[in-house]
Amino acid sequence: MSKKNNLRIVSLLPSATEIVACLGISEALVGRSHECDYPPDVRDLPVCTEARLNTDKRSGQIDADVQTLLQNALSIYKIKTEVLGQLKPTHIITQDQCDVCAVNLADVERAIAELTNSNFKPQIISLQPNLLAEVWQDIERVAQALKIDAFPVIFELQSRMEAIAKKNKQRATEIPTVVALEWVEPLMTAGNWIPELIEVAGGKSLLSVKGENSPYLFWESLLDLDPEVIIIMPCGFDLERTERESRVLTKRPGWKSLKAVKNNRVYLVDGNSYFNRPGPRLVDSTEILAEILHPEIFTFGHKNQSWKPMV
DSSP: OOOOGGOOOOEOOOHHHHHHHHTTTTTGGGETTOOOOOSSSGGGSOOEEEEESSSSSHHHHEEEHHHHHHTTTTSSSEEOOHHHHHHSSSSSEEESSSSTTTHHHHHHHHHHHTTOOOOOOOEEEEOOOOOOEEEEEEEHHHHHTOOOOOOHHHHHHHHHHEEEEEEHHHOOOOOOEEEEEETTEEEOOOOOOOHHHHHHOEEEEOOOBBSSOOBOHHHHHHHHHHSSSEEEOOOOOOOOHHHHHHGGGGGSSTTSSSHHHHHOOOOOOOOTTTSSSSTHHHHHHHHHHHHOOOTOOOOOOOOOOEEEEEO
């Protein structure tokens, strides 16, 4: 497939890369962020960003380093301006939702301004989703900018979500209470679109408010609410890393007294590939949640691949 209309797209966040791919124009991608890894072929593209953080540290130290950078008004990520200049993209996709998640709009605008001698003026597409509906809108926004018809893609994604919700409504006999954790040290609950995904999958989200950022959580609040299900999805961690980092929770006072722990209903998921990315794979994320919450109804084949029980 040739690059449509000579498009040269640089994606500076993983969800945008996946949006471009789901629209069927992956071959128009010429550059990516250091975190873009799906579809796998994009790993061969030039990398246009780097992190000022050492993400190999433990969760608590990563959070401390993030706060230090933000308090000193420093960006967590750096754009490789020289690479951007060499690639001469027609479009750059970035975000203005979370300074911790990826390069933000202001950084991109500064990088473009530095290329004063360049003869290209890329169109910047900035995404800022907080709700599931806004994710669909972002797919449409990207498609419009690239002159692609997004309707078939969005219709297929929404249809899959509706099928899950409908099946739950017809067959689910319970709606378990759920706490989703986006970070384990310090403790944070998962906000934004996650409560909506939990609801579609047949659960009742506690502690988080849909459309709002992920808040820090007092341990005592978790103990007091005592949810029936706990799902651990640290931002940026795969399943293996999540399993390692989550061990810190088992040392907390009162851990073993939690209802979810006693009933073996604590689960680990691959947050990095799924839940943390506001793109088309949020539908897969909902399938994962449906398997976790209602295994008697749903089997999508994600178990032990994208999620597992915590033991």
